[in-house]
Amino acid sequence: DSGVTQTPKHLITATGQRVTLRCSPRSGDLSVYWYQQSLDQGLQFLIQYYNGEERAKGNILERFSAQQFPDLHSELNLSSLELGDSALYFCASSPGRLSRGEQFFGPGTRLTVL
Amino acid sequence: SQQGEEDPQALSIQEGENATMNCSYKTSINNLQWYRQNSGRGLVHLILIRSNEREKHSGRLRVTLDTSKKSSSLLITASRAADTASYFCATDALGGSNYKLTFGKGTLLTVNP
Numbered sequence: 001d002s003g004v005t006q007t008p009k010h011l012i013t014a015t016g017q018r019v020t021l022r023c024s025p026r027s028g029d030l031s032v033y034w035y036q037q038s039l040d041q042g043l044q045f046l047i048q049y050y051n052g053e054e055r056a057k058g059n060i061l062e063r064f065s066a067q068q069f070p071d072l073h074s075e076l077n078l079s080s081l082e083l084g085d086s087a088l089y090f091c092a093s094s095p096g097r098l099s100r101g102e103q104f105f106g107p108g109t110r111l112t113v114l
Numbered sequence: 115s116q117q118g119e120e121d122p123q124a125l126s127i128q129e130g131e132n133a134t135m136n137c138s139y140k141t142s143i144n145n146l147q148w149y150r151q152n153s154g155r156g157l158v159h160l161i162l163i164r165s166n167e168r169e170k171h172s173g174r175l176r177v178t179l180d181t182s183k184k185s186s187s188l189l190i191t192a193s194r195a196a197d198t199a200s201y202f203c204a205t206d207a208l209g210g211s212n213y214k215l216t217f218g219k220g221t222l223l224t225v226n227p
Contacts, residue, residue: 002156002158033215035217042217042219042220043202043217043219043220045214045215045216048214056214058214088154090156090157092157100145100206101145101162102147102159103157103159103215104159105149105157106156107156108154108155108156110154
């Protein structure tokens with residue numbers, strides 16, 4: 001158990017809908033990272049927040065947004081969903097603001113868009 | 115494109131044998147990490163090797179890094195069925211302001227009992 005929690009575990013929704021994925025980092029970790037894993041694209045970095053502020057951006061679509069709250073939990077919002085958004089979404093956390101060290105991954109949310 | 119590329123894509127061995135996976139990357143790095151993922155589950159950090167290190171050990175794991183060739187290898191000795199998983203290398207590019215880990219597509223290791 002990494003100490004990172006993600007909810008829900010599974011999410012099934014329809015095209016055009018909007019969903020919110022939630023992540024609680026390990027106790028004491030200030031950075032939260034979001035990743036998308038699909039068969040064709042592999043594991044892609046989406047975005048990083050550090051202590052409430054956006055720190056780094058990766059291949060995140062404009063339809064996706066994220067935020068980190070004062071209690072350090074984070075939410076990833078996916079809107080106008082398309083079939084191709086079906087994937088595993090992982091949250092990871094680390095103590096510091098730089099991504100160079102070990103990251104601790106949550107169990108993931110499996111999103112299925114029908 | 116992916117910064118790290120693992121090779122082979124899939125590897126099947128018998129229990130007790132050694133497994134070697136390779137990773138190549140494109141740009142200069144601060145460090146390189148290896149992660150393991152059991153089917154459909156979260157990634158677990160295995161080992162980190164810094165750019166000024168050439169070899170590192172952790173239990174049955176041995177990692178080497180050759181920055182001149184921009185490559186790394188992960189050796190798992192005396193493999194067990196429980197080692198069956200996907201293994202990913204991840205690099206953090208040197209310099210720049212957009213710090214991020216970039217993962218390869220992974221090697222699927224199957225250890226047959």
